[in-house]
Amino acid sequence: SQKIEQNSEALNIQEGKTATLTCNYTNYSPAYLQWYRQDPGRGPVFLLLIRENEKEKRKERLKVTFDTTLKQSLFHITASQPADSATYLCALYSGNTPLVFGKGTRLSVIA
């Protein structure tokens, strides 16, 4: 069966360090993968998209990698700040169907 797994339900990290979140999938052939940020009681907000033929994408302190052989995406936040504390969701797009979301990883950046 198709599965998307975000390996950590929660991740705690010290301010200033790099946070790395993982998204693994099975039985999908995604055309691209997206990452979203969700704050408590709010809807998710789109951050980044990476296509299947791209290895890496950057936006300010954010970096996403996509390895279709490993079936994995890594999401990095460098120089993390307490304001980065939120839940981060990955989502796959395989074709003419809606996005499928992972369950998310709750990141806490400790000052």
Added chain:
Amino acid sequence: DVKVTQSSRYLVKRTGEKVFLECVQDMDHENMFWYRQDPGLGLRLIYFSYDVKMKEKGDIPEGYSVSREKKERFSLILESASTNQTSMYLCASSLWGEGLNYGYTFGSGTRLTVV
């Protein structure tokens, strides 16, 4: 600033009531979606629509219906509310094709409690 607006942030309804959740977007997006979000279960797709008057079932459509009479409005209907429909409901919209590069735009959500 582009927006998806959900009519209520919090809603309390009684078991057996018919419940309407409204969603309006001002971005001229073709696609609209309804998800519910529960702790430990993540976002689950209820219904979606790629055009006016079109609707498609998602992963968990049972107990729900939808209406899309105008491009900007997508309504979710709980035909007879039950306690297991207590949840956070999220509406989203997106462009078609290459517009998906910009991701989905979500509303702030409606936290529905059925008592």
